[in-house]
Amino acid sequence: MDFPLFHLDYAGNRMLIAFIAVVHVIVNHPMAVGAMPLVTLMEWWGWRRGDVRWDELARRILFACFIITTTVGALTGVGIWLSASLANPYAIGSLIRVFFWGWFTEWIIFCLEVGFILFYFLTWKTWSGKRKLMHIRIGLALSIFSWLTMAIIVAILGFMMDTGAWLENPSLIDGVLNPIYLPQLAFRTPFAMALAGLFALFLIFFFTKNNRKLRHRAVRFVSLWTLAWTPIYLLGAWWYWKSIPPNMIDNIPVALATQAFESWHTLVAWFIVFAVTVIVLVALWGVLTPKHLPRVALIVPMILCVILVGYFERVREFIRKPYVIEKYMYANGILVQDYPLLARDGVLQHASYTPVREITEENKIEAGRAMFVIACTRCHTVEGLNGVVDKLSSRFGNEPWPHEAVKNFLAKMHNSLTFMPPVPGTEKELDALTAYMLMLQTKPEHLRGAQDIGVDVPVDAAQDSTKPKEEQNVWQAMIAELQSP
């Protein structure tokens, strides 16, 4: 209503966030959180045994992690934020105001982490001899800060997901005390460590082409690392799995969400079983016969993990619908509190960007489109992902949809389809929205967002009705001032 709305009509705005976020998690879990302690341990091991080649191998693994995390990792982190502010400026704008200090703390830790990784990487070769031990300590500090950035961000996100509490008691401590936070962290941490082991195995194959002996020793070392974490993340996973239902189901008042949740919960179980089996098998293989570990064994489980992580996050996101901020703001960015006013006056009356305010027979479609943009496009597209044409076709068939039935459905759907927010606005606006959707059935259009076609400001917002005056710049203003008597 109050922001020009960015819209991607095929992929959908959410896909944009999801894509960036999943890439971020996949890069940073193994290569930042998990790899830093592994590399530090390898460095220490090499130093104790005075093994220069081993030291160089550890440095190369760090190099790969350094390159990827300081490019793809860092930028996708910022990218989640940039894409969220395009997809739902209302939500991210509100959350930043509430959690400002949380993000700010996260940022300070993040700065320190970047400082440490630069320092650790750049001094590897120069801090040798007596200073080597100091260098290993830097690695230790880096490991702690890499983990801290994850620990804090999970607290902030967990708190944002937590139902309702934030408006009553907006303190970050509640986020940390959120009942699923600690179990989640207890699973994520050792799991990231194990993933780092898988990733390092993959790199070792590249970096030890000419030294079979070193390769076998390194494969065995890293496989042992992965195996060592296995009982810990199994324990964490068990705790996480046990603590989800009682704490979350209580907060889900809706059967449909419960159903989604239960299938999600089963998925979590399968995810854990699958991941553990794969990791243990690969790691055992690496420990027992490092000579025979095939390269495919390293890349396939990684890809499968990626897919599962993506699906896992998506379903978790689904549970909080129809709200984007529980009981405060719906997924369309409109506040729960504003619904009665919008029902009385109309959405288009209060919208900052709309081509029409008053709906007539002639501008009905145009008004309907404006309603669609405001009320639906944060989640739906016309014909792409989560497209309304598909949704309505599966409900009303392929014959011309009956106007009254569609309208009635739109008016009431939020009661039975509890993940949907109610359509805001007046009855007339609902009618226009219905007319627009019926038009989409016969003439599906590619709906373009503000990033392509700009925005319409209704005529009444103009403070005077004359054409916009050219704005004077400083030079012109000075000349005008000099010329005036």
Add this chain to the structure above:
Amino acid sequence: MIANVPVPKDIPLSFPVDAVLLQGLLVVLFLAHILFVNFMVGGSILTLFAEIAGRKNKDLDRLAERIAATITVNKSLAVVLGVGPLLCINVLYTIHFYSANALTGNLWISIVPLVIVAFLLSYLHKYTWHRMENAKGWHIAIGSAATLLFLFVPLIFLTNINLMLFPGQWPEVKGFWSALFLPNVWPRYAHFIIACVAVTALFLLVYMTRKAYPVETTFENLDRAALRKGFYWVAFGATLVQFILGPLVFFTLPARGLTVAMVIVFCLGIALAIAAMITMGIELKSNRDRVGRLILPVIALIMTTGFCMGYGRHLYREGALAEHRFQIQSTSEDFARASAMLSKTAKLNLPEVPLGQQVFDNYCSACHDLESTISAPNLYEIAKLYAGNPQGIVKWTKSPEKKRTDLYPQGMPPQVLPEDQLIAVAEYMIETGNKAP
């Protein structure tokens, strides 16, 4: 007053911190960020020039290589230090910033892939310096590609920051490329790029001619004094150009945001820049063995100039947005008041219809109709199916199965309702369905 200015409503949540403190944070953190952006952009421009010139001069190639080594460090700091000011700007200018972002959305989000590619290219450029010695043309091409990206990304940010100041232009803007040609963007961009070169030259002067830096083993002919003079020439020349670009930026500013305080701060900045020029002039004229003794004053003067320009910019931003902000505030407050009043009274207007019908209207009628069978079975059919068996409907409603998916692919979502409402609606459905003709 300018016509057609949109007056949106602000997010109805108060600031997490006092606005003045937040503004102070923004100015300081932004300058820290922009300093490293300067090193990154300026570094990649200087690397490119030195590498091209270095095809005929080995020392310049070495110099280029050494500058390239600094870029990849500075760029990491530039990114991480950008997050803090971005947080502040998100809070302070929520409406203005997000609106500009959305209006230029395609390019705004492509910052992410563009910067990733730029960074990867600059790593490639840095780490293939010796391996590609025999393919220098290609190596320079990689460096050029990275530099072009480094030159382009600031333009996206600048276009956003500029667009956000002029809400009157929002209705006119159709995507990034049209916002790019709003007044003041290009002079400001040129001013920024030249500043990058000047600031980086001074950074390199300090970094590469310090005692611990192995100048003697790195270069064949270049020594500390020659490097210092060279970097001073670059900084001096670039700063000189700023005396043309600076006024151009100032005079093309829309006059609306102009305030006396801002002009004073800018003038102070100019005076400091002149002082920096004079000091650099003295250094350039001094003997080889004495050059560099005034570097600290030069840096202090240039940094304070930068601070004045950044702070002046902030004052301009506040001035340009003052009136619009006031309008936003009053619209937002009116809306919030009306909304709060209505949402209190709205809860009392419950319709006076039987419970069963109420539940049916709210929960079932979105799909079920008396006669129509398009989206779900109609009431006639249901009444026949469950004649004398309302409990059957209750059971189905709690956990529906997927039957007849050919007709109704959506299936029915399970409903959680109190038992009395479920029985009431089941009885209502059977009763109404039985009235079939």
